[in-house]
Amino acid sequence: MVSVDTLHTNSLIQTKDNTMAAMAFQAYDPMQERNTMFQSMRDEHGVLLLKSDVQGYAKKMKEKAVKERVRQKRLEKERKEQERLKQMEKESTQVFQPKITTYGVDCYGCGGESGRGGTSLGVALDLNLGVQMPDGSWQPGIKYGKYYIVAADPSIPLCSILKISDHGLSGSGISPDQPYYAIVLDRGGAIQGNHIDLYIGSENSGAIVPVQNTQAKAQIIREGGKSGAKSCAL
Known part of the structure; x- marks a missing residue:
């Protein structure tokens, strides 16, 4: 002093x-x-x-x-x-029970066998660099800002934010007794209806795994984002 x-x-x-x-x-x-x-x-x-x-x-x-x-x-x-x-949670009434699976950038047919690919929205993913942010910088890990990345049915607009609870998952900051927040950045041919696919980095990393057999609940707390954008607002 x-x-x-x-x-x-x-x-x-x-x-x-x-x-x-x-x-x-x-x-x-x-x-x-x-x-x-x-x-x-x-x-x-x-x-x-x-x-x-x-x-x-x-x-x-x-x-x-x-x-x-x-x-x-x-x-x-x-x-x-x-x-x-x-505040968004209080105002939202859109709730559904999802089936949750996981995927990696190097999944079969995803085009990221080299360890680098992108989401349907155009957000770049890289096993070494992480996830590319709206300003072009790379954030290490598997999250887009503070949100986990998911693929969802086209009925849920890209850039929507979901609160997912009672999911029974563990790993990479997710705890089975706590909800996590995810952002819809991707689509998938097999992702239809209430099916949600959670991005975990590498397909076989085991970064996030089920540890409890529960019925998950998903709440849409923000629906969509700017139309035609190549990234989502955080």
């Missing part, structure tokens, strides 16, 4: 002409979130800092303050997303 002092005799420095002058300098003040003119500054042991030392402390304080602002913005974004999902 760095403390700021008012001007006193210990904050005077000897100049070249042997006169005494007050030490004053600019440093980043995280409390005011701006550069401030300080007269003196001490470290956590009460030792008066030289200007060069203060500049190092100021840089660290600024970096710490920036990281904290980024963290707070991320937490606020997550909080708003949770509130939005809860």
Whole structure:
């Protein structure tokens, strides 16, 4: 913890002409979130800092303050997303009992035998890189943003978001006693009616497996997205 002092005799420095002058300098003040003119500054042991030392402390304080602002913005974004999902759940009345299977990008006939392919919407999938996001970046793993990827019947529009509970699945962040959220990014010739196919990366990875024999419930909490888009809003 760095403390700021008012001007006193210990904050005077000897100049070249042997006169005494007050030490004053600019440093980043995280409390005011701006550069401030300080007269003196001490470290956590009460030792008066030289200007060069203060500049190092100021840089660290600024970096710490920036990281904290980024963290707070991320937490606020997550909080708003949770509130939005809860509100959509309250408003949605579309519920059905799905049959859930799993598939990989390298499944037979999927065209991704090399470990790279894409969904019906055009979202790229890669066993090494992960899932391509709307901005073109790659997110490691099997999720599109915070959502698991599923293929569903054409009656459920692409980009729809589902809340799936009582599913009996486990793995890759999914727990059988907790619902998970999925986004419809894919179709499939065998995916008809209430059938949902959950993306797990590699076909034989065993990343997500059934551990309980239960009757799943799926709730459509957002129906569809922007028509003609090559990606879905998150």
